[in-house]
Amino acid sequence: MKNKPSGGRILEYRNSPSEQKQGKIMKTADLKIEGMTCSHCVMSVKQGLAKLPELRVEDVQIGSARVVFDEAKVSETDLAKAIEEAGYSLIP
Ligand SMILES: [Cu+2]
Numbered sequence: 001m002k003n004k005p006s007g008g009r010i011l012e013y014r015n016s017p018s019e020q021k022q023g024k025i026m027k028t029a030d031l032k033i034e035g036m037t038c039s040h041c042v043m044s045v046k047q048g049l050a051k052l053p054e055l056r057v058e059d060v061q062i063g064s065a066r067v068v069f070d071e072a073k074v075s076e077t078d079l080a081k082a083i084e085e086a087g088y089s090l091i092p
Contacts, residue, residue, distance in 0.1 A: 024070050028058075031065045032091035033083055038062070041088065048086030052078055 019026050033045060039062075046060045054070035067079070080090040 019070075024054075025072065026068050027071045028066065028068050029079070031067065031079060031083070033063055033065060033088050034091050035088040036062045044086045045083060045088060048082045049079070052082050 016026070036042065036045065042060045042062060045065055046057055049055065049057045049060070049065060049067055052069065052074055054073035056068050058066040058068055060066075065083075069079075076090075083090045
């Protein structure tokens with residue numbers, strides 16, 4: 001990958017054509033997550049994040065996750081809460 005994510009930051013806006021039609025502004029964020037150690041953790045984080053509305057989980061690895069979400073519907077607090085509920089913590 002050309003742009004290696006520095007982690008914990010919102011990187012870019014990227015709308016799919018259908019999202020553009022709906023007037024949504026989707027943000028892509030690379031999250032840094034503390035406390036993940038194995039593939040079970042990856043599953044837990046995936047499921048925790050998937051509960052948020054207007055968000056899709058693009059990728060989850062041990063220690064990180066990439067999500068795309070509607071910034072009008074999902075805040076950084078929502079992301080932190082979802083990760084905490086799964087048993088981990090978001091590194092700011
Ligand atoms: Cu684990």
